[in-house]
Amino acid sequence: AQSVTQLGSHVSVSEGALVLLRCNYSSSVPPYLFWYVQYPNQGLQLLLKYTSAATLVKGINDFEAEFKKSETSFHLTKPSAHMSDAAEYFCAVSSLMDTGRRALTFGSGTRLQVQP
Amino acid sequence: EPEVTQTPSHQVTQMGQEVILRCVPISNHLYFYWYRQILGQKVEFLVSFYNNEISEKSEIFDDQFSVERPDGSNFTLKIRSTKLEDSAMYFCASEMADTQYFGPGTRLTVL
Numbered sequence: 001a002q003s004v005t006q007l008g009s010h011v012s013v014s015e016g017a018l019v020l021l022r023c024n025y026s027s028s029v030p031p032y033l034f035w036y037v038q039y040p041n042q043g044l045q046l047l048l049k050y051t052s053a054a055t056l057v058k059g060i061n062d063f064e065a066e067f068k069k070s071e072t073s074f075h076l077t078k079p080s081a082h083m084s085d086a087a088e089y090f091c092a093v094s095s096l097m098d099t100g101r102r103a104l105t106f107g108s109g110t111r112l113q114v115q116p
Numbered sequence: 117e118p119e120v121t122q123t124p125s126h127q128v129t130q131m132g133q134e135v136i137l138r139c140v141p142i143s144n145h146l147y148f149y150w151y152r153q154i155l156g157q158k159v160e161f162l163v164s165f166y167n168n169e170i171s172e173k174s175e176i177f178d179d180q181f182s183v184e185r186p187d188g189s190n191f192t193l194k195i196r197s198t199k200l201e202d203s204a205m206y207f208c209a210s211e212m213a214d215t216q217y218f219g220p221g222t223r224l225t226v227l
């Protein structure tokens with residue numbers, strides 16, 4: 001079984017400050033890992049993904065995440081927060097199904113607030 | 117840029133009624149999924165669909181649920197007899213290159 005733990009349901013940072021959203025995963029097979037962002041009343045937008053290539057992954061809007069197998073982590077960072085980054089962020093791990101396709105298992109989400 | 121679309125954006129129904137949620141996946145994608153998110157809870161996998169049949173389904177996806185791709189473009193989720201606990205946001209996703217792209221969701225409210 002796969003699982004994802006996101007530490008901190010709410011994170012608040014000042015505009016211009018570093019953003020760090022934590023994600024730890026559990027997987028019995030090599031995982032695929034994803035970060036999605038959800039703005040109010042909208043769907044899930046892919047930020048970035050790790051699929052066993054480079055461990056440091058860059059995504060949209062200057063977000064990046066580093067896959068650390070030894071720590072089973074995939075934390076999301078951004079050097080400088082912008083007001084428009086305020087949203088809910090979901091970490092997800094791909095579960096390998098019998099068919100070879102992968103259903104996503106999501107974490108509980110972290111709501112990011114950006115203070116002016 | 118191609119995107120997944122879903123209709124309606126909001127559906128209100130009475131308990132016991134049937135509802136059909138519609139999705140139009142991205143046109144060259146072959147794998148399709150339904151997920152749901154009960155208010156304040158995690159996004160949960162319901163079912164995956166490939167080559168006109170269900171690939172996998174979760175424990176949530178019981179006999180009250182069904183999916184089909186009736187015309188080669190739409191992908192539907194039917195709930196035969198809605199319960200109060202079916203109230204949730206339902207997301208459709210289609211997959212390419214091991215990445216799932218999500219639609220904006222349908223908010224289902226069961227009264």
